[in-house]
Amino acid sequence: MAKFLSEEAVAKYKRDGYHFPIDVLSASETRELRDRLEAHEAQSGGPIQGDRRHKAHLYLTWLNDLIRHPRIVDAVEDVLGPDLLCWSTSFFIKEPSDPGFVSWHQDATYWGLSSPDVMTVWVAFTPANLVNGCMKFMPGSHLVQLEHRDTFDKDNLLSRGQEIAVKVDDSKGVAVVIEPGQASLHHVLLAHGSAPNKSTDRRIGFAIRYIPTHVRQAVGTKDSATLVRGRDLYNNFEHEPRPTADCAPDALAAHAAIVGRQVQILYRGTGEAHFRP
Structure with a gap:
């Protein structure tokens, strides 16, 4: 029996490849997340970017809490089962009137994971709409892997x-x-993508990628992930440490090492050594 999603929602996800919206946080909780993010950016000297946008839950305690949020994990469990890892997270932030966009793509193409049993939960810190460049989904496109090409477009x-x-x-x-x-x-x-933000406010989304524990990394070195529910009987991933304080030196060191390994997986064959700004 489903914990959070209706049977119709689960069926829609399996048929179309997506489901939305789900209500996760209250208005005050969401405002607090944005405030925490922007306070961190102010202390760091500017918008979060590059390597710091990825797997930030490894050095920010409040994001580590978010990837374990019961309403989120309950929804994921309804589709992927009770033993779950958070494989990665990423901020997708579009500044006001910025040319940044996301081309039509399928995530599985470069992630190197052994199975398509992978779900992204995209949490809105701000409104997402057609003016500020919300995502668009192509229904049913999850049933076939399409050919991709790299562009390294500076605005992508x-x-x-x-x-x-x-x-x-x-x-x-x-x-x-x-x-x-x-x-x-x-x-x-x-297949999904999004247009530039034409509004006067930031569009902030936090993408959390979940996998069942049976999934493994099929390319490169051994990968790491965070166990968020159930048991890991497979040990295909090294378990990631939970930060004890925001930007603690040991957490930042662990983050740098872990993201460095993931860069090698995602950029394999390109010669890149860091996430793009």
């Missing part, structure tokens, strides 16, 4: 500027319009 927010190599009919995309504190769920093979 993806690691390699990757895009689907065939033309995608943007008019068939479903706009993922959600409010602060809501989240969307999507399959690792679902």
Whole structure:
């Protein structure tokens, strides 16, 4: 029996490759998350970027709490089962009137994971709508792997500027319009993308990637992940430490080492050594 999602929602996810919205946080909780992020950015001297945008839950305690949030993990369990790892997280932030965009792509193409049993939970810290560049999903596209090409476009927010190599009919995309504190769920093979932010405020989203413990890293060195629910009987991933304080020296060191390994996986074959700014 499902813990959070209805049977209809689970069926829709399996049929279309996505489901939204789900209500995760209250307005005050979401405002606190944005305030924490922007206080961290102020202390760090500017917007979070580069390597720091990725797996920030390894050095920020409040994000480590968020990846374990019962409403989020309950929804993931309804689809992927009770033994769950958080494989990675990323901030997708579009500044006001910024040209940054996300090309149509499928996440599975470069992640190197052994199975498509992977879900992204995209949590909105601000509204996501057509004006500020919300995601668009292509229903049913998770059923086939498409060819991709790397562009390294300077305005593309993806690691390699990757895009689907065939033309995608943007008019068939479903706009993922959600409010602060809501989240969307999507399959690792679902084609998705987003346009630039044409509004006067930031568009802030936090993407959390979950996998069942049976999944393994199929390329490169042994990978790491955070156990968020159940038991790990497979030990395919090194278990990541939980930060004891925000930006603690040991947490920052662990983050740097872990992200350095993930860069090698995501950028394999390109010669890149860091996430793009």
